Amino acid sequence: MxxxxxxxxxxxxxxxxxxxxxxxxxxxxxxxxxxxxxxxxxxxxxxxxxxxxxxxxxxxxxxxxxxxxxxxxxxxxxxxxxxxxxxxxxxxxxxxxxxxxxxxxxxxxxxxxxxxxxxxxxxxxxxxxxxxxxxxxxxxxxxxxxxxxxxxxxxxxxxxxxxxxxxxxxxxxxxxxxxxxxxxxxxxxxxxxxxxxxxxxxxxxxxxxxxxxxxxxxxxxxxxxxxxxxxxxxxxxxxxxxxxxxxxxxxxxxxxxxxxxxxxxxxxxxxxxxxxxxxxxxxxxxxxxxxxxxxxTPEFHSSLYAFQLTQSRAPSHPARPDTSLARPVRGVGLIGDGEDGLRFAALLLEKLRMPVTVCLPDPAACEAVTGRLRGLVDEARAAGRISDLDAGRCAGGITAGTAVDVLADTDVVVAGPGADGALLRQAEGAVSEECVLIAVGPRPAAEVAAGLKHPGRLVGLGLPATVSAPGVVELARAGATDHAYATAGALVARTGLPLLPVGDHPGVVADRLRGTFLGALLDRAPEEDLDTVCAPLALPTPPSVSARLLLRAGILARPTPPPTTTAPDALDHALTALARDIGALVADGVLAAPADADLMLLASGEWPFHLGGVTPYLDRSGIAESAGGATPGERR
Incomplete structure (x- = not known):
């Protein structure tokens, strides 16, 4: 009781x-x-x-x-x-x-x-x-x-x-x-x-x-x-x-x-x-x-399960980093271009007023990335997330240079998708031995770390391409040391966003799940019918909106040729594909438990609270059992 x-x-x-x-x-x-x-x-x-x-x-x-x-x-x-x-x-x-x-x-x-x-x-x-x-x-x-x-x-x-x-x-x-x-x-x-x-x-x-x-x-x-x-x-x-x-x-x-x-x-x-x-x-x-x-009502009790999961799953995760081992972070470097690295740097500016140093060898590219970062700060100000005064402070905290020497005093270097192996090795040589590297992008962390002198200093990080809710930040330890993993985890925790450990994996796991569901829908229904097909679920983010976002990001592809009519089983087909993919991610060790998939979709605003987590719903509806006997949910 x-x-x-x-x-x-x-x-x-x-x-x-x-x-x-x-x-x-x-x-x-x-x-x-x-x-x-x-x-x-x-x-x-x-x-x-x-x-x-x-x-x-x-x-x-x-x-x-x-x-x-x-x-x-x-x-x-x-x-x-x-x-x-x-x-x-x-x-x-x-x-x-x-x-x-x-x-x-x-x-x-x-x-x-x-x-x-x-x-x-x-x-x-x-x-x-x-x-x-x-x-x-x-x-x-x-x-x-x-x-x-x-x-x-x-x-x-x-x-x-x-x-x-x-x-x-x-x-x-x-x-x-x-x-x-x-x-x-x-x-x-x-x-x-x-x-x-x-x-x-x-x-x-x-x-x-x-x-x-x-x-x-x-x-x-x-x-x-x-x-x-x-x-x-x-x-x-x-x-x-x-x-x-x-x-x-x-x-x-x-x-x-x-x-x-x-x-x-x-x-x-x-x-x-x-x-x-x-x-x-x-x-x-x-x-x-x-x-x-x-x-x-059952809707309230399902909502309560979902709410409690969003509050407790990340802090109690069995693979969460021991933040007592974290080293202080007073400044962050950003190397390479790409939206994911920029988004994380902008998040650190907005939430922590963390100084960010941009480093790209090409002067034009360095100027473009710096300008885009300042633009993200302006977007946060325009959206009311920070005041005019704080926006000025954030902008003042952005510096840039084309030589890796500008990174010498940073405690963490964020490597965006555009950071190649040569730039990573140069950056590693310019920073202290305690500096942590965070790889943000589609490549597995172990692959990015392979060419480094000290691969144990690199941690993988994933930010979902969300529409409105920020979602969870995924952290892949791969071969990182306790101190590197803890420092990266503590930095994310300071932003106030939920942190979810995942197994090393190409891309962002939450985006893979969303892509699996929406891709299966697009196999059986025209794009303009997605919202109607999913109406029984009352999803908080219209599937058509999510699909457009993932299509623009290259995470989702339209089928060729696209269907001209909606199949009667379109929704069940998509939910079955999702159930199988969750089961595969758990079996492969990418997710520690089905509840991790629930948290990912709930936190990103893709799944409604009134249905509980996605895996309990897949169990209750019989979808999980029909998906080859898969039973992804934890609440039987």
């Missing part, structure tokens, strides 16, 4: 500057480390809600006597809160028990908006689901630029926002933005918001740098309390003219993305329709009833 990971609210008084009074700061923590296999997000179950309720009791009493001027809630490390404890919720079999817990959640959270003094949410880290709803109940919100994600993803998990979001979001953001947040993003490869995007949508009143974020938030709160800072709110009545179009768009999203196969988005649409005119209590009651209904 799953036990609750209890979140404890720890209150303390903070005297604000400029005579603004005393603020009661409530820090949410669960006593577990913020990183590593033991990490658990800050969530709420019955005991955690009771503890927060008791703290708010005392806060309300002190506010009434004038002891405190405000209340604020914040988190620890990179975590604000992810809301309900879903692992605990999975064990709820009694619907009445589910209703009680759901009701308790919004009863406690709403108190933050009903205190006798102003309330603030200092969103220091990830604010997802009920965690974001908690922040919405507060009167004011600051948000750290370092927060990993902000989202209301409940529909992608087979649920609906049940702790106030369905009522609060339309009144704060307007119905059209709420449709984007509650339906469009969860149904579009489970898209999450960056802090800049969340602020631009109106979810935060001010965006602050992560350095001294709490101090900056306290200073901002003092300005609000003393009247030096005012926050303008759009009156909810102003949004009245948006509702018809917003609800029509929501209905189209639900139909287009789910084809009636998933109940949660339809229930979320019904809540939004109700929120247009119904009073608060009616909407909150409807939300708790809808969520209680969904808790017992």
């Amino acid at each position: 799953t036990t609750e990971t209890v979140t404890t609210p720890r209150p303390r008084d903070v005297v604000l500057p400029d005579g603004a009074g005393t603020l009661l700061l409530i820090t949410l923590e669960n006593g577990l480390p913020p990183l590593g296999p033991a990490m658990r997000p800050t969530t709420f179950g019955p005991e955690g809600l009771d503890r927060l309720d008791a703290v708010l009791d005392r806060a309300a009493a002190r506010a009434r006597t004038g002891e405190i001027a405000a209340v604020a809630v914040t988190g620890t490390a990179f975590m604000f809160s992810t809301g309900a404890d879903l692992a605990l919720a999975a064990g709820v079999t009694d619907r009445d028990e589910a209703v009680r817990t759901l009701r308790r959640g919004h009863q406690v959270f709403r108190r933050l908006g009903e205190l006798p003094v102003p309330s603030f949410a200092f969103v220091n880290g990830a604010a997802v689901g009920g965690g974001l709803e908690l922040a919405l109940h507060c009167g004011y919100r600051t948000l750290s630029r370092g927060a990993p994600v902000v989202a209301l993803p409940e529909c992608s998990l087979g649920l609906v926002p049940a702790w106030g979001g369905a009522w609060l979001a339309p009144r704060l953001l307007g119905p059209d933005t709420t449709v984007t947040l509650m339906l469009e993003h969860p149904l579009s490869a489970r898209r999450m918001l960056s802090p800049v995007e969340a602020h631009d949508l109106g979810l935060a009143d001010v965006l602050l740098d992560p350095t001294r974020f709490l101090d900056r938030s306290l200073a901002w709160a003092a300005e609000v309390l003393t009247g030096r800072q005012t926050v303008e709110r759009t009156p909810p009545d102003t949004f009245a003219g948006q509702w018809d179009d917003a609800l029509a768009r929501a209905a189209d999203l639900v139909e287009t993305h789910t084809h009636g196969a998933v109940p949660a988005p339809r229930r979320a649409l019904e809540l939004l329709e109700l929120a247009r005119t119904a009073p608060r209590e009616e909407v909150l009651t409807a939300a708790e009833q809808a969520a209680a209904d969904l808790f017992v």
